Amino acid sequence: MTSQWPRSALLAAAVTLLCSAASATEKPVPALDPLIARYAHRHGVPEHLVRRVIAKESGYNSAALNRRFYGLMQITYVTARGMGYRGAPAGLLDPEVNLTYGVPYLANAYRLSNGNEARALQLYSSGFYYLAKHRHMLGVMRTADSPSLEAPKPVKSASP
Template sequence: MSAEVLSTKNRQKSFSIQTKVLDNRAASQYKASVRLKPQKVETPTKWGSGKSFSGTYSGAYKGQYLTIAKQAAARHGVPEHLFLRLVQQESGWKPTALSHKGAIGLAQLMPGTARVLRVDPHDPAQNLEGGARYLAQQYRKFGSWRLALAAYNAGPAAVTKYGGVPPYKETQNYVRVIWGS
């Protein structure tokens, strides 16, 4: 027999050394992956929020529609800062804003939604009233302000279909900007 043939004892020793090397590499990779893991991972339930809204409205708008928007939010139980951020994001406080999809006014109501809500989307006060009421309806339906915002932007059918914020970049960014997360 040649000298290159290892005895059973030597093969076991070699295997043990190689296993330790692999174990050390795996342990090192695991430590690195744990270091990169976010400190807190939020996993909302189908209708849960995963986080409560704690942001404040810090927009520069101080014009005539601010008081009307605050009153509409209060009337419908919508957190004031949330609704003010929504209006800022939707229209930049321009009462004549018109989206490429046909949404109208400060709260960017779709004509069909405005009809159902029985508001004139071209009237700033009615538009804000309709926007706050519609957002409150979505909150009652989904039980989460994040999902209410997603429904406001993408429609309630999309939120129901996906069981959460739909995987549309526009809607995900919209919720992130207004919700603050």
């Protein structure tokens, strides 16, 4: 029984360190703001919802790797491939690549939730394939290559 005490103490210390390290990185990273804005607008998702996913899933740690989940939005390689990704799994640790494939996946969850953000977060985390299939929406799900949902910006014409 005496030999168990040091192991459990070591485990408790490790968990404490991991938790404190995770909470220390949960602050938004200003360098990500333009990327988050671009992909949120492109796919019709509120920026704050993308930020909530990033904070919850990775604590804004772009190098987060948890078993089969990668990067800021903790997207799986299989899911990213379904969204059009063709690179190696490690490529999903790049913030822009991760947002390129994670945000359209979130957009699909948001659409299936009819704009209910709490439900969208739940669907993002648990998956929504069967719900989309049941609603006959598999053919209209967004991918990284989907056209932008942003309103086109007016083009200034040359004055005569």
